[in-house]
Amino acid sequence: MYWIEKELELWAGASLERSLRESSTVSKSPGYTVRGERVLLNMSSNDYLGLAQHPAIIEVMREALLTEGAGSGASRLVTGNRPAYGRLEAELADWQNCEAALVFANGYMANSGVIGALVGRGDVVFSDQMNHASIVDGIVLSRAEHARYRHNDMEHLRTLLEKHRDKRRKLIVTDAVFSMDGDQAPLRELAELKREHGVMLMVDEAHSGGIYGLRGEGLCHELGLQDDVDIHMGTFSKSFGVYGAYICGSRTLIRWLVNKARPLIYSTALPPSIIAGISKALVLVQNEHWRRERLYAASKLFRSSLCNAGFKIGAGDSPIIVPVIVGDNAATLRFSGALEKAGIASVAIRPPTVPDNTARIRFSLSAIHTDKELTDTATLIRTIGLQQGVLHP
Numbered sequence: 001m002y003w004i005e006k007e008l009e010l011w012a013g014a015s016l017e018r019s020l021r022e023s024s025t026v027s028k029s030p031g032y033t034v035r036g037e038r039v040l041l042n043m044s045s046n047d048y049l050g051l052a053q054h055p056a057i058i059e060v061m062r063e064a065l066l067t068e069g070a071g072s073g074a075s076r077l078v079t080g081n082r083p084a085y086g087r088l089e090a091e092l093a094d095w096q097n098c099e100a101a102l103v104f105a106n107g108y109m110a111n112s113g114v115i116g117a118l119v120g121r122g123d124v125v126f127s128d129q130m131n132h133a134s135i136v137d138g139i140v141l142s143r144a145e146h147a148r149y150r151h152n153d154m155e156h157l158r159t160l161l162e163k164h165r166d167k168r169r170k171l172i173v174t175d176a177v178f179s180m181d182g183d184q185a186p187l188r189e190l191a192e193l194k195r196e197h198g199v200m201l202m203v204d205e206a207h208s209g210g211i212y213g214l215r216g217e218g219l220c221h222e223l224g225l226q227d228d229v230d231i232h233m234g235t236f237s238k239s240f241g242v243y244g245a246y247i248c249g250s251r252t253l254i255r256w257l258v259n260k261a262r263p264l265i266y267s268t269a270l271p272p273s274i275i276a277g278i279s280k281a282l283v284l285v286q287n288e289h290w291r292r293e294r295l296y297a298a299s300k301l302f303r304s305s306l307c308n309a310g311f312k313i314g315a316g317d318s319p320i321i322v323p324v325i326v327g328d329n330a331a332t333l334r335f336s337g338a339l340e341k342a343g344i345a346s347v348a349i350r351p352p353t354v355p356d357n358t359a360r361i362r363f364s365l366s367a368i369h370t371d372k373e374l375t376d377t378a379t380l381i382r383t384i385g386l387q388q389g390v391l392h393p
């Protein structure tokens, strides 16, 4: 096992080592997190709509725990399929205006399982170079050929589609909003290419579900493209504030997945309390549009405060993801360390999560941040960035 220490030394030497740090919640102030003795403004949470500590969600989860118990006891195909699952899936299909839905334990398992159920040896998956790791792992597990296209480059994708014309099954898969830059996939063009080449299209709405659309359905709905997408994927772990994931599509697709998606078949069903929490969150996500409006306003304010200070913030205009690109790994770590000293929890994102020399602080916004918290944060970013000489306005 000696080799591990050697490898770790190299990893740490390049400022790439990660460690597990404790972050506790502050129940009266959901926008904050506790690290050690200190309360920090949480600018790195995926609780975009501020639902993770919503009393109504917690209450239904508590009731479900008392009536249904702690665990579901088995896989859904065995005896773990509680009635609440079917009810939730009907609500999801209605929300997404599609024939059927299927709940997975989390987004990682949904992506890694669904891709493997749709393609295999002799098939091909066209995947954006910046897609989430769970999509990449799904492709590897499926044993299909991985045709990676340059980020959002439709000409490159077209070339690859031509090249693999003769493959058996073909699938295009993309994030709707990319996790590290907050930019959007060209969904209209992807839908056109899908029709032109007769391939399947799968869209991961992990960072757009709950955020776009009048009822938070996601970016595909916002653009009127829902019917062009064969496989809609989204999570309940981010804007829903709970845990879990969904796939929406045709009845045939869902029937196939029940038979072929291994993470669904060979893993225990989510506990009933989680299903209850998701159902309640789904009602709030659909009805409390003010949370989305607050998020749009907050991100406009935060982005413009940073731009006015002269900083390079990623290409996207996502209401939730605002990356400040530093470049060097060690400098990015020093930067997030100084922000923490100043009272802000932020995370340095480094390779291999992002390409080399594009290490960054990925700020994420929440509907519960106030204007003052955001403008104060922008001012601090400016002051610290200048002090450290890592940012050059």
Ligand SMILES: *Cc1c(COP(=O)(O)O)cnc(C)c1O
Binding pocket: 106, 107, 108, 109, 111, 132, 134, 175, 179, 204, 206, 207, 235, 236, 237, 244, 245
């Ligand atoms: C977070 C994320 C996932 C994984 O979802 P979990 O529910 O956290 O497992 C999948 N895809 C994308 C794009 C994500 O950002």
